[in-house]
Amino acid sequence: MIQAILDAVSLGGVYALAALGLGLVFGVMRLVNFAHAELITVASYTLVMTHQFPLVVSMVLSVVVASLMALLMELLAYRRLRGSNPATMLIVSFGVSVLLQKIYELVFGALPRSASVATGLTGTFTVGGVSITTASVVTIVLAVVILLAMGYLIERTKLGLQLRAAASDFQTARLLGVRSNRLIASAFVISGALAAVVAFVNVVGNPQVDPRFGLDITILALVGIVVGGMNSLRGSALGGFIVGAVLSLLNVILGNGRVYAYSWMFVIVIVILLVRPGGILSKFATKERV
Amino acid sequence: MTLLEVRDLRAGYGKVDVLFGVSLTASKGELIGIVGPNGAGKSTLFGAIVGTVGLRSGSVFLDGEDISGKRPEDIVRRGLSLVPEGRQIFSGLSVIENLTLGLTGRRDKHGEKGALDRVHDLFPVLTTHRDHQAGMLSGGQQQQLAIARALVADPRVLLLDEPSLGLSPTVVKDVFDRLIAIAQSGTAVVIVEQRAHLVTRLAEQTHVLRAGKVQATLTKEDAADEAKLTAAYFGNSGE
Amino acid sequence: MTTRLRLQELLGPILIVIAFSYVVGLQSAQGLLIVQSTLALFVMVLALHVFVGNSGVLSFGHGAFAMFGAFASGIVTTPSNIKENSLQLQNLYPFLVDLNLGMYPSLLLAIAAGALVAGLSGLLLMRLNGLAAGIATFALLGVAYNIFFYNNRIGPGSQALLALPPFQFLEEPVVLTVLVMLVVYLFGISRAGRTLRATREDPLAAPALGISITRVRWIAFTLSGAIAGLGGAMFAHVAGTVQVQDYYLPYTFMTLSMLIIGGSASLWGATVGTLLVTGIGQILLMMEQQKPILGIVVHIPNGTRAIVIALSLVVMLLWRSEGVTQGREFKIGMPKLRK
Numbered sequence: 024m025i026q027a028i029l030d031a032v033s034l035g036g037v038y039a040l041a042a043l044g045l046g047l048v049f050g051v052m053r054l055v056n057f058a059h060a061e062l063i064t065v066a067s068y069t070l071v072m073t074h075q076f077p078l079v080v081s082m083v084l085s086v087v088v089a090s091l092m093a094l095l096m097e098l099l100a101y102r103r104l105r106g107s108n109p110a111t112m113l114i115v116s117f118g119v120s121v122l123l124q125k126i127y128e129l130v131f132g133a134l135p136r137s138a139s140v141a142t143g144l145t146g147t148f149t150v151g152g153v154s155i156t157t158a159s160v161v162t163i164v165l166a167v168v169i170l171l172a173m174g175y176l177i178e179r180t181k182l183g184l185q186l187r188a189a190a191s192d193f194q195t196a197r198l199l200g201v202r203s204n205r206l207i208a209s210a211f212v213i214s215g216a217l218a219a220v221v222a223f224v225n226v227v228g229n230p231q232v233d234p235r236f237g238l239d240i241t242i243l244a245l246v247g248i249v250v251g252g253m254n255s256l257r258g259s260a261l262g263g264f265i266v267g268a269v270l271s272l273l274n275v276i277l278g279n280g281r282v283y284a285y286s287w288m289f290v291i292v293i294v295i296l297l298v299r300p301g302g303i304l305s306k307f308a309t310k311e312r313v
Numbered sequence: 314m315t316l317l318e319v320r321d322l323r324a325g326y327g328k329v330d331v332l333f334g335v336s337l338t339a340s341k342g343e344l345i346g347i348v349g350p351n352g353a354g355k356s357t358l359f360g361a362i363v364g365t366v367g368l369r370s371g372s373v374f375l376d377g378e379d380i381s382g383k384r385p386e387d388i389v390r391r392g393l394s395l396v397p398e399g400r401q402i403f404s405g406l407s408v409i410e411n412l413t414l415g416l417t418g419r420r421d422k423h424g425e426k427g428a429l430d431r432v433h434d435l436f437p438v439l440t441t442h443r444d445h446q447a448g449m450l451s452g453g454q455q456q457q458l459a460i461a462r463a464l465v466a467d468p469r470v471l472l473l474d475e476p477s478l479g480l481s482p483t484v485v486k487d488v489f490d491r492l493i494a495i496a497q498s499g500t501a502v503v504i505v506e507q508r509a510h511l512v513t514r515l516a517e518q519t520h521v522l523r524a525g526k527v528q529a530t531l532t533k534e535d536a537a538d539e540a541k542l543t544a545a546y547f548g549n550s551g552e
Numbered sequence: 553m554t555t556r557l558r559l560q561e562l563l564g565p566i567l568i569v570i571a572f573s574y575v576v577g578l579q580s581a582q583g584l585l586i587v588q589s590t591l592a593l594f595v596m597v598l599a600l601h602v603f604v605g606n607s608g609v610l611s612f613g614h615g616a617f618a619m620f621g622a623f624a625s626g627i628v629t630t631p632s633n634i635k636e637n638s639l640q641l642q643n644l645y646p647f648l649v650d651l652n653l654g655m656y657p658s659l660l661l662a663i664a665a666g667a668l669v670a671g672l673s674g675l676l677l678m679r680l681n682g683l684a685a686g687i688a689t690f691a692l693l694g695v696a697y698n699i700f701f702y703n704n705r706i707g708p709g710s711q712a713l714l715a716l717p718p719f720q721f722l723e724e725p726v727v728l729t730v731l732v733m734l735v736v737y738l739f740g741i742s743r744a745g746r747t748l749r750a751t752r753e754d755p756l757a758a759p760a761l762g763i764s765i766t767r768v769r770w771i772a773f774t775l776s777g778a779i780a781g782l783g784g785a786m787f788a789h790v791a792g793t794v795q796v797q798d799y800y801l802p803y804t805f806m807t808l809s810m811l812i813i814g815g816s817a818s819l820w821g822a823t824v825g826t827l828l829v830t831g832i833g834q835i836l837l838m839m840e841q842q843k844p845i846l847g848i849v850v851h852i853p854n855g856t857r858a859i860v861i862a863l864s865l866v867v868m869l870l871w872r873s874e875g876v877t878q879g880r881e882f883k884i885g886m887p888k889l890r891k
Contacts (some may be wrong), residue, residue, distance in 0.1 A: 055683065103870045109683035110610040114808065117612075121805050124860035129855040134382025181413070188403050195401040198363060200389040200466060222787045237826070247688060264651065282702040289691035296684045297358050297676055 025153050027275050033159040033224075035268035036166025041221045041244035042263025043173060044214035046256050050190030051210045054101055054107045055245065055253075057116040061123035062089045062215050063237030066222035068131055071232050074138040081140070086219040091217030094208060105203075120153060120238075127234035133232035144227050162224045169220055170260065173213075179257055190254065243270065249292050252302020262302060314341045315377075316501040317362075317393070317470045322371035324361035330369065331357040339470060339501040344493065346512030346519035347505045348546065353522040355505040356398055357478050359472050363395045364388050364398055376469060389418035394468035398475045398505075400459040404448025408439055408458060415462035421503040422465070432461040435491060453484035460491070470501045489515065509546060521545045563883030565823040566730055568592070571584045571702040572827060577722045584722060585833065588790040591725040594826040596783035596807045598736050598819075603776035604793075605816040606745055607769050608752035609681065613673070613689030616696035616783025617777040617798060620669045621662035623700060623784035625795040626713045628653040628661060633640060643704045655717050659728070659785050666781020667774050674773040678766045689712040693804065712795035717770055719789050731815040737819050744771050809865040815875025820882040825875060832864075833857055 045176070048056045059131040066089040073081040100119055104112050147156050177183035181187060185206055186197040197203050221240065226232065244263050251262020251284075256268065316550040317339040325331040333355045337498040339345045359368030362373050363411055372381040376395050387396075403411055410433065416425050433440045442450060447458060458475060463471060473492070477485045493515060496502040506512045513519045513536030521529040529545035536542055569591075577587035627635075627644075628651050634860055635641050635649045653661065673692055680688050701710050719725055739745045748768045786796040806829075814825020836857035839850045868875065 038555065053683075055687070100870060110686045111873065113683060113686045114812070114865060116612060118862055118866040118869065121801075122859060122866060125855060125862055129853060129859065133639070151666040158785060181417075184406070184410055184413060185417065187406065188410075191403055191405055194365060194385075194399060194450055195397060195403070196414065197385040198389060198401075199398065199414050199462065200386050201414070202386045203384070215784065224353070245687070246691075272743055283698060286695045286698040289694040292691045293676065293688045296680060296688045 024153060026159070027272070028059040029155060029159040029163065031271040032270040033162035034265075034271040035165065035264040036163055036170070037221055037224050038240065038244050038247055038267030038270075039260045039264040040166060040169060040217050041240050042247035042266075043170075043256065044217035044221070045241070045244055046253065046259025047186065047210045047214050047217075049248065049259075050186060050256060051193065051207050052101065052105060052112075054104070054111070054112040054116060055248075056096075056101075057241065057245075058096060058115065058120040058123060059218060059244070060235075060237035060241035061120055061127070062093055062218035062239060063222045063225070063243065063252055064123075064127060064232065064234065065089055065092050066215075066219035066230040067226050067236050068136065069128070069219075070140050070222060070226045071136050071138045071230060071249050074140050082219070082223060085222060089219040089222070090212045090215035093108050093218070097208060097211045100138050102204075102207075105207075110279060119126055124234045131232075131234065133234060137232065140223075140226050140230055158224075161227070162243070165220065165224060167244040169217070173217075173260075175276045176213075182206075187256070190256070243267070243288065246288050246292050248297055248302075250303055255302060258302050264274045269289070314359065315339070316341055316375065316455075317503065318360065318374040319358075319389065320372050320374070322358070322361055323544065324366050325369060326357075326366065326372075327483055331525050332361065332369075335522070335525070335527055336371075337503075337520055337527065338508035339503050341469075341501055342496055342499050343501050343518075344496040344516045345503045346509075346516035347499070347503065347522055348507070348509035348512060348519055349522035349528075350546070351507065353509075354525040355472055355522055357525075359397075359474050359505060362377065362388075362472065363480040364458060386418075389468075390420060392469040394419065394463035394466050394471050395420065396459045396463045396471070396473040396476065397453070399453050399478065402447045402455050402458050402462065404446065406447055407444050408447050408450070409443045411458055411462050412439070412465055415465040418466035418468075421467065425465075429465060432464050435464070435494070436461050450552060452479050453481070453488070456480060456484075456488055457491075460488070460495075461514075464495065468500060470496065470503065473504045474501070475505060475507060477506060477508055485511065509542065513542060556600070558881070560772055560883065561819070561881040562734070565648060565820050566733055568877060569729060569733070569823060570726060573722060573726045580870065585790065586830070587722065587789065588719055588725050589832045590826065591729045592790055593685040593807055593810065593830075594783075594784035594822070595729055595732050595786055596780055596803075597810045597814075597822045597826050598732050599776045599779035599783055600807055600811045601776075601816060601819065601822040602736055602739060602779060603769075603772050604811065605822070606740065606748045606772055609769065610686040611689040611773075612686060612804055612808075613677070613692035614776065614780045614807070615693045615707075615799045615801075616673075617666040617670050617780035618787070618803070619696050619799040619811055620665040621701055621781025621784035622788040622794045622799060623707045623713075623796075624659040624665040624781070625655075625662040626716050626788050627651075627707060629655055629658045629716050629789075630713055631715055634715050635678070638708075640704065640708045644707075645705050648706065655789060659670070659782060662781040662785035663778045664781070666784070667778035670777020670780070671770070671774040674770045674777070678769040678773055684725065697796060697800050705790075707796070708794075710796065712793050713788075714793050718792040725786060725790075732782065733819065735821075736779070738820075739772070740819065746766050748772055791872070805865075806861070809861060811875075812873075813864055813868050813875055815877035815879050817874065817879030818877055818881045821875050821877040821879060824877050828876065829864075833861060836860055 024062055045059050048054055066085040069085040070081055070089045070216060073084055096119060100115060104115060144157050144161050147154050177186060185196065185201045186264040189201060189206055243266055247266040248265030250265060252258030270288065274281045277284060315338050319335060319337050320333045333359055349355055354542055357366055361368055364367055366380055372379055375391055380388050380391060412429060419425065438454055439458060439461055450458060476488055489511065492502055504512050513531060514533065519531045519536060520527045531542065531545060573587045576583045604611055632649065632652050658751055664695055676862060700707055704762065751765045751768065775781050784799060810825040810829045811822055813829055815821025835845060838845055839852045839856050842849055842851050842858060885887055
């Protein structure tokens with residue numbers, strides 16, 4: 024029971040981080056970056072391929088690689104689309120996602136690559152007679168630390184203020200001197216770094232990395248930002264958490280029906296888009312901005 | 314000393330042309346008005362100056378430097394600020410956060426504290442509501458915030474698009490008094506107004522914009538002459 | 553923009569599709585297979601064109617209609633002795649075990665299934681625009697995939713149906729495809745089609761003219777769902793197998809790419825896109841397999857083909873978002889140079 028709750032919180036934490044990465048980029052350019060999945064995947068490959076290095080080195084490398092990849096995406100593809108219709112941007116990011124999957128397939132092969140990363144985290148320990156997996160506790164701690172750090176960055180720093188301003192009205196932010204290229208690049212770099220964190224906790228739990236490794240979690244994080252509200256970073260993170268936690272609990276509660284948990288999630292998404300496009304947290308339905 | 318010079322500006326959106334060769338200048342300490350009916354191209358003119366609307370031809374000089382076709386963020390960093398139509402404050406952010414964002418466009422990063430102090434002196438109400446959400450302010454207070462947010466960047470040229478929109482007459486008078494004070498402190502101020510009489514009496518020069526062209530330019534004295542104003546505004550031919 | 557019947561716009565693409573089918577299809581058994589699967593994909597591209605091309609609204613959800621069409625047709629054409637004895641089909645609803653149809657009635661069933669699912673989901677989905685529509689239709693695909701993957705009362709779950717009757721003759725898919733092209737073209741010039749395109753150009757004008765955008769979109773969505781159902785079923789009868797994974801993201805991606813690369817707004821665009829992507833794909837495949845092309849063997853690593861197709865989609869969207877045909881219909885003669 025306690026393990027179930029811990030699992031729910033830790034999965035929620037992971038999805039909150041993934042959703043925050045998506046939400047940051049959406050905020051500054053109205054782009055739902057489907058290829059966020061491939062940032063998670065490339066960070067995971069980095070962790071697996073460098074497993075013989077000290078863990079810290081390997082983690083830093085994965086952050087660097089994912090951030091660079093995010094920066095490249097922005098520079099080579101998304102920059103040309105600024106101000107385009109969000110649906111066009113969505114399908115381009117879908118294309119970028121498939122493109123990268125195919126490149127990973129060519130480079131790393133279609134079969135999973137695996138290596139034990141951070142073996143110290145795979146065990147269980149006992150507290151007061153209850154057995155608990157180390158991974159779930161580490162995930163929760165990591166997610167809390169990163170979310171607090173992100174909270175500080177967004178609420179208390181100049182960069183964060185610019186990100187919030189740009190998310191609500193990019194044009195006006197530029198009129199005040201906010202440098203659009205630099206700000207968007209920063210958002211991508213941060214989302215890459217968040218993808219690397221997500222990759223780390225996932226690889227620890229399941230070190231079988233294939234070209235589609237990041238896909239499921241990204242689709243669910245996307246569900247999360249719709250649920251929480253795409254226009255607010257806090258909403259995105261919270262939506263991600265809700266999706267992760269609910270999914271984890273549904274797995275326990277639904278029993279045999281748990282295989283349909285995804286369907287319920289998607290149905291919820293459609294309903295929210297219809298009745299409350301601003302997310303469940305929004306006080307009123309907001310219109311999509313062009 | 315000419316701070317802003319617009320030369321034969323042509324601009325538009327997509328295939329539609331809106332401005333057909335507009336020229337004007339504004340000097341240090343001067344207050345310039347631009348009036349004209351709906352759809353005359355007033356906001357487009359400002360958009361073309363600050364870089365949010367693409368130029369077809371013509372050029373814009375800020376204190377002698379050609380800024381035509383530069384990006385909005387680079388233009389504001391050179392000392393030209395716009396208070397956009399409808400104020401466009403960040404209603405979800407606090408008053409001080411809005412002002413802090415305004416500091417982004419400053420060239421001189423040392424004077425930030427002083428700049429904030431100056432606008433707090435000019436608009437005391439903003440000090441009172443420092444940490445409140447900007448969206449909770451009244452219309453007049455929001456307009457003051459929008460002007461203050463532009464001022465903290467220490468602009469040499471300040472453009473205001475319809476500053477009177479949605480404000481009561483007393484508040485309008487209050488806002489315009491401050492704009493006069495801002496101009497007197499050495500900033501070139503250019504105001505777009507649909508309600509012509511608000512600016513014609515204050516501005517050194519008022520350009521009447523109609524159908525994308527400057528149809529007439531009036532001085533303060535001309536503006537006092539009602540017939541002349543009406544003729545300039547609506548055109549002589551009665552089209 | 554087409555407003556009335558111009559025969560060359562219809563006959564041009566049809567003749568080219570027929571020519572392609574016979575030239576490639578009569579060469580070898582493999583050529584026949586290529587033609588049949590290309591035509592099945594083409595029908596799906598046409599389905600997307602009817603909705604996406606005419607309305608300008610994105611849909612990731614058509615894979616769901618193809619799934620329903622494919623499984624509807626697949627289950628009723630799987631021989632009953634296999635349905636009774638196969639391990640993966642032992643949980644099938646009894647009425648599905650008892651229902652056995654020939655291929656052509658099963659295709660009608662597929663059309664009905666696609667139309668039904670699209671019609672019902674469209675009642676809700678057609679109220680959405682832009683990004684929300686993109687995400688919601690994606691969610692629809694996710695739901696359909698999830699259900700077919702796990703529900704072994706309506707199908708084989710994650711397993712495959714293996715014993716569908718395949719097409720016997722080249723003429724079968726060709727005739728079906730030509731019929732669909734005719735329907736698609738006629739819809740395009742119909743009142744509903746023209747109205748829908750008008751709403752794409754200017755969504756604000758439509759309500760002013762008393763047109764319900766939701767209604768005309770729903771008509772197009774349902775029609776395109778029916779065609780997608782047929783396309784999915786045709787795809788199943790090429791090789792005689794159906795598996796849910798065949799209709800998920802790669803399928804959606806491939807057909808959307810074909811449409812966008814060709815140009816989503818015209819019948820000609822859908823045709824060009826499908827043939828172009830197929831052609832490039834085949835050439836690259838031969839390179840991957842080190843087969844000679846015009847006597848020359850060029851070797852490229854396995855997987856290059858998929859990369860090139862994905863790259864073309866992205867490049868096309870970034871630099872020429874109206875596709876190769878720029879939304880124009882087929883026309884004989886030199887294109888007029890624009891000043």
